[in-house]
Amino acid sequence: xxxxxxxxxxxxxxxxxxxxxxxxxxxxxxxxxxxxxxxxxxxxxxxxxxxxxxxxxxxxxxxxxxxxxxxxxxxxxxxxxxxxxxxxxxxxxxxxxxxxxxxxxxxxxxxxxxxxxxxxx
Amino acid sequence: xxxxxxxxxxxxxxxxxxxxxxxxxxxxxxxxxxxxxxxxxxxxxxxxxxxxxxxxxxxxxxxxxxxxxxxxxxxxxxxxxxxxxxxxxxxxxxxxxxxxxxxxxxxxxxxxxxxxxxxxx
Numbered sequence: 001x002x003x004x005x006x007x008x009x010x011x012x013x014x015x016x017x018x019x020x021x022x023x024x025x026x027x028x029x030x031x032x033x034x035x036x037x038x039x040x041x042x043x044x045x046x047x048x049x050x051x052x053x054x055x056x057x058x059x060x061x062x063x064x065x066x067x068x069x070x071x072x073x074x075x076x077x078x079x080x081x082x083x084x085x086x087x088x089x090x091x092x093x094x095x096x097x098x099x100x101x102x103x104x105x106x107x108x109x110x111x112x113x114x115x116x117x118x119x120x121x
Numbered sequence: 122x123x124x125x126x127x128x129x130x131x132x133x134x135x136x137x138x139x140x141x142x143x144x145x146x147x148x149x150x151x152x153x154x155x156x157x158x159x160x161x162x163x164x165x166x167x168x169x170x171x172x173x174x175x176x177x178x179x180x181x182x183x184x185x186x187x188x189x190x191x192x193x194x195x196x197x198x199x200x201x202x203x204x205x206x207x208x209x210x211x212x213x214x215x216x217x218x219x220x221x222x223x224x225x226x227x228x229x230x231x232x233x234x235x236x237x238x239x240x241x242x
Binding site: 001002003004005006007022023024025026027028030047048049050054060062067068069070072073074075076077078079081098099100 | 122123124125126127128143144145146147148149151168169170171175181183188189190191193194195196197198199200202219220221
């Protein structure tokens with residue numbers, strides 16, 4: 001029940017593509033992450049996933065198009081839909097994620113970027 | 122799977138203490154609301170509730186203290202905990218809420234401010 005400052009929490013880590021947990025709401029969690037470059041094509045078969053851009057511009061690639069998500073904007077990736085987040089021009093993009101506690105980082109894909117634990121900060 | 126701009130959505134309504142739904146993530150929903158003055162003391166017996174301040178300063182009153190939540194900050198109110206949001210100096214505070222679809226606006230309290238339906242925008 002303490003106030004959580006998003007920028008203060010973002011300052012606590014630098015590792016890219018490595019979500020950190022800042023809060024839990026029922027069976028879901030709030031994560032912060034820093035993204036740079038290309039992630040991994042994957043889907044979450046049973047869970048939706050919300051991205052909110054706090055800083056920079058996120059390019060959310062779907063198989064048929066790319067959605068541009070700027071600071072102050074959100075996008076929900078529905079369960080089962082393949083997606084691959086990407087950033088441009090070496091920009092480090094800061095995002096807030098909202099997803100189930102059970103959501104796997106890269107769905108059913110295992111990659112060198114895959115994280116199995118999210119530090120709590 | 123479309124990008125949602127939070128400020129553009131906030132511009133679509135003016136009614137205070139009346140959440141509007143902008144997205145659903147699994148069994149939870151993302152709501153936007155404008156708050157001014159005092160709300161109603163209540164608790165949600167079975168659901169946590171997340172507030173993110175998009176504009177202004179929110180005073181989240183608990184029975185034993187008040188947490189100040191500024192722009193770029195969040196607070197999670199755990200299930201069962203009495204709370205009463207408040208703003209100061211006639212400020213209209215804009216918030217994003219994240220809560221279960223089943224969450225009642227004012228918990229088990231019925232008040233003239235109680236909304237039973239949240240418009241989708």
